[in-house]
Amino acid sequence: QNDSIFLRWWALWWHHLFLLWSTIDAQTRYSIPEELEQGSVVGNLAKDLGLGISDIFDRKLRVASEAGKQYFTVDAGKGELVVNDRIDRETLCGESASCVLPLQVVIENPLQLxxxxxEIRDxxxxxxxxxKSDHIIEIAESTVVGVRxxxxxxxxxxxxxxxxxxxxxxxDDYFILKVKEIENGRKIPELVLNKSLDREKKAxxxxxxxxxxxxNPVKTGTSKITVNVLDNNDNVPLFEKTVYKVAVxxxxxxxxxxxxTKAxxxxxxxxxxxxxxxxIHTPPAVLSLFHIDTVTGDIFLRNQLDHEIQPSFRIDISAKDKGWPKSEGHCSVQVDVLDVNDNPPEIVLTSKPTSVPEDSLSGTVVALLGVRDFxxxxxxxxxxxxxxxTPFTLKPSFSNNYALVTSGPLDRESSSEYNIEITATDSGSPPLSSKTIIAVSITDVNDNPPIFKQPSYYVYLKENGVPGSILYSVSASDLDFGENAKISYSILDSKVQDxxxxxxxxxNSDNGSIYSMHSFDYEKLKVFQIQVQAKDQGSPSLSSNATVHVFILDQNDNAPAVIYPSSAALGSxxxxxxxxxxxAGHLVTKLTAxxxxSGHNAWISYKLxxxxxxxxxxxxxxxxxxxxKRAVSEQDDSSQRLLIEIKDDGExxxxxxxxxxxxxxxxxxxPILDLRQKVSEPSKKTGRITLYLILxxxxxxxxxxxTFLILAVKCMRSSRSSDSCCMTRSDCDNYKNPNRNLQIQLNTDGPIKYVEVLGGDMLSQSQSFRSCMSPMSEYSDFTLIKPSSTTDFKEVISVLDASLPDSTWTFESQQQKHCSVPFPLDGRDGCCAPITYRIVQRDLSPPLLQPQHCRRLPCKELEDVGDALISQSRK
Known part of the structure; x- marks a missing residue:
């Protein structure tokens, strides 16, 4: 019975609430009698809402009842609202004259409510x-006519x-019935004494x-009334008030x-x-809440009241005397239950939150919810x-219904899920509140390109490697998720030596590993670049590029070649x-090879x-x-034979x-001049070729x-900046230090002329500049080449050195000098490897050698040494 009363008050509350709704928005309303069979049609819901039959499936139309029980459902095939369960108006609305069931129709894609x-008709x-089926009344015989x-x-x-x-x-001749109508339209039957009783005649x-x-037809109910006529107790107790009113x-x-109460x-x-x-007719629910002191008439609470279950009570009070027969007086007590803020508000999700793409516009609906407070x-x-x-806000709908919408930009990479805590607070004193958390997932959009760990990679690869070996593995990462973060690697087409x-x-497109197609030859290819592209699988796909600089490291795979004497080069x-x-000390000849x-692999030594x-x-x-070694004696054979071994310094x-x-x-x-003329006496045919080559x-x-002078001038101009000539100003200043003791001397002993440039700290690695001249050349052709190498000559050889030709003139410098360079040569920024310079005078027979990979040079020293060598050699 308590549940029935609760449901009645619950339905009545919702009835008044939805009557308020009806004044705010025009809504669809149907009217049906109660107790309809399951499947009975209420109305064509799809037509009334302006929807097609297909919308019911496509937009996932569903009906939610605010009464808690699902009394109605939608016939998806016809779009009709049909009865889903037995409807008892009395259970839902109790004694309320109007019984209305509010329904919420939720439609998705887009989300609508x-x-x-x-209306449930009775x-x-x-x-x-x-x-009770039997009712006993005791009436004194002395009761006057008209008593009720x-x-x-x-x-x-x-x-x-x-x-x-x-x-x-x-x-019955003694009694008539009067029906009294009180407030709220209630009708109370009263038995009226119509004739004086005589217990002796009829007890x-x-x-x-x-x-x-x-x-129609009329239904009836019957109760038996037994009247016992008692002897005289002529006065009945009388209350001070017929109706007492109180608020609790x-x-x-x-x-x-x-x-x-007082009688x-x-x-x-x-x-x-x-x-x-x-x-005696007080309902059990009232008996469980109130009791009365039989002596004083004071009424007390027996249990806790609840305004939300029943806001008021009408209690019948009886006062009986102890006479014989007993007389009885009656009154009523109206108890109004005052509301106290004892119910926190509740948040009800009308629809589950949907996933939101991170590029959603502001105002996108995420979820629908309602709030209620009893x-x-x-x-x-x-x-x-x-x-x-929080990039979300609540947009009011109607009658305590809200839409949770986006209010700002979303970024899945910053936050892939939001746990939105919504707080509902009432206006009571003190206010009560409740919280609920709505989890909203942010779906990924391909808005981040793959990013390489570094924009440029430097790979040092020894020549003559095995084809198919791995060169390097590049790696890129993508902040996106799923397919948008799957990366494939490719090489952009470019030219290397045409x-x-x-x-x-x-x-390898999956892991970014780069493999060689064949073996590399340092003497043919020293450096090349690979443009690697990383592309994700999003739609549209995004990509980024990185450059892989591949430096081929020299291996000692070439034996020294003799270029002078030319006869030895041809026939050994x-x-x-x-x-x-x-x-003693007479210069017989000079071997040139x-x-x-390059580097140590090209350092040549001669041994008898x-x-x-x-x-x-x-x-x-x-x-x-x-x-x-000594002066020639007469005992020495006139024919001497020397076997000289020429070795490099490689491994x-x-x-x-x-x-x-x-x-x-x-x-x-x-004389030397005659020797030069004899040696250089060519045939007519050779003379022509020589003339062309000389030109x-x-x-x-x-x-x-x-070109050399232009580079020197540029280096001198740029030396005023912080990054001039691959050195800092303090580094360049070191070359001006007179303690280096730079010496240039011309040796003209014998048929071979050469220039030696000596200088530097004797404690450091030996430093020398050497130029050798053959009697076959009249002019000097200097080409400056700056290769670079790592600090360990025997492991990693110069990766930027030009190929050494067969030449009559050579100029070499080996020095250990650290300076700042604009690109890494040994994997570490800001450090040069040992530097080697060569100045080569071209012979008439070998091909011309072009300088390669000459970036920025130690300009001041290069200018000073170069000018000195050119000046001395032309003398």
Whole structure:
């Protein structure tokens, strides 16, 4: 029964709430009788809402009942609203004259909310009934005619014309029935004494009270009334008021005083002593909440009141004397329960939150929700708040319904999910609040390109590697998610020596590993670039590029090649003549060899391995000069044979051998000039070729010199800036230090001319500048080449050195100098490897060598040394 009362009050509350809604918005309304069979059609919902049949499926139309139970559903095939469960109006709305069920129609894609109302009409499905089937009344025989005795009223759950209409009583000469109508339209039957009683004639009167409703057909309920006629107790107790009214707060404690009722009886003795009690027809729900002091008439609370369940009570009070027969007086107490803010507001999700793309526009609907508070007045007024700095806001809809919408830009990479805490607070005192968390997922949009760990990569690769070996692995990351973050790698097409880079390398599209297609030759290719692209699989896809600089490291795969004497280069046998009068230290000849490798792999040393007379000749380890160790004696053979080994400084060592045949003659005084003329006497045909080559060499020499001067001027100008010539100003200033003791001397001993430039700290690595001249050349052609190498010559050789040609002139400088450079050579920014310079004079026979990869040079030292060498050599 408590549940039934709760449901009635609940429905009544919602009824008033939705009546308020109806004044705000025009809504669809249907009217049906109660107790319809399941499947009965209420109305064409799709038509009334302006929807097509297909919209019911596509937009996922559903109906939600605010009463808690799903009484209706939608026929998806016809778009009709049909009855889903038995509807009992009396259970839903109790005694309320109007019974309306509010429904919420939720439509998705886009999200919409409609409100409809279904009026439940009453049918006469309940007959009037009495709480008790038998009712006993004791009436003193002295009771005067016209005294009224209240009878138990019947209850009929139906309303309107189907509700309780009237009462009738069986015929009796002593009694008639009067029906009194009180407030709220209630009808109370009263038994009226129509004739004085005579207990001796008739002590018991049996009557039948019949209650009838106004339905068609009429339904009735009957209660038996037994009247016992008692002997004289002529006065009945009389209350001071017929109706007492009192207001009690719903949070009053158990046992709290409510009100005092007071009755008096003018009889004396037991006939005037009064006992109070609650009316015999008081419902059990009231009996559980109130009790009365039988002596004082004070009414107290028995249990906690709840305004939300029942806001008011009407209690019947009876006062009986102790006479014989007992007389009884009656009154009513109206108890109004005052609302206290004891119910926190509730947040109800009308639809589950949907995932939101991170590029959604402001105002995109995320979820629909409603709020309710069972309290009344200000205690039931609710406001909603969201945390600050949240890209969401609440947009009011109608009657405590809201839409959660976006209010700012979203970024999944910053936050992939929002747990939005919504706080509902009522206006009571003190206010009550509740919180709910709505989880909103942010879906990814491809708005981030792949990013490489670094924009440029530097790879150092030894030449002659195995084809198919891995060069390097690049890696990129993408802040997006799923397919938008899946990265594939590719190589952008470019040219390397007029050949597509794809013929040199290929890349694994999944992991970014770069593999070689074939073996590399440092002497043919020293450096090249690979443009790698990382592209995600989003739509549209995004990409970024990185440059991989591949430096080929030299390996000692070339043996030294002899370029002078030319006969030795062709046949590994050189014939020389020498006067027997030569003294010790006489320059017999000078061997000149070059190595196509670079760095230490190209450092050449000369060693005499076999000789006819080892005590007569010596070979300089570094210059290749063949000199006499002592004066020639008459005992020495006239024909001397020397086997000279030429080795480089690489690992493993590469070598070549030259056999020099020396003829000792008496009186050989041919001047150097004659020797030069004899050696250089070519045939007519060779002379023409030589002339062409001289002209070409002269042109290239002039061009090289002009280029060198331009570079020197640019370096001097840019030295005023912070990054000039790959060195800081303090570094360049070191070259001006006179402590370096730079010395340039010209040696003209014998048929070979050479210039030596010596200088530097003796404690550091040896530093030398050496220029060697052949008697076959008249002019000098200097080409400056700056290769770079790592600090360890034996492991990583110069990656920017030009290929060494077969040349008659060489200029070499080896020094250990650290300076600041604009690009990393050994994997570390700001550090040069040991620097090697060569100045090469071109012979007529070898091809011209172009300088390669000359970035920025130590300009001041280069200018000073170069000017000195050019000046001395032309002298």
């Amino acid at each position: 409609h409100r409809i109302e279904v 049918i006469n499905d309940n007959a009037p009934s009495f709480l 005795f209240p009878l138990e009223n019947a209850e009929d759950p139906d309303v309107g014309s189907n509700g309780l209409k009237t009462y009738t009583i069986s015929k 018991i009167h049996n009557l039948f009270l019949t209650a009838m409703d106004g339905g 707060q719903e949070n009053s404690a158990n046992g709290s005083f409510v009100i005092t 008096t009886d003018i009889d004396e003795g037991p006939n005037g002593e009064i006992e109070y009690s609650l009316g 309290d009344s007045g200000d205690n039931g007024k609710v406001t909603l708040t969201l945390p600050k700095k 050949v597509s880079v794809s013929s040199y390398v290929y890349i 046998l050189s014939h020389q003549r020498m006067d027997r009068s030569a003294k 070059v190595d196509a490798d 391995t076999e000789a006819t007379d080892a005590s007569l000749f010596t070979v300089n380890l570094y210059t290749g000069e063949v000199r006499t 493993p060592v590469q070598s070549a051998t030259v056999t020099v045949s020396i003829l000792l003659e008496d009186g050989l005084h041919e 070409s060499l002269a042109s290239v020499s002039v061009l090289s010199l002009v």
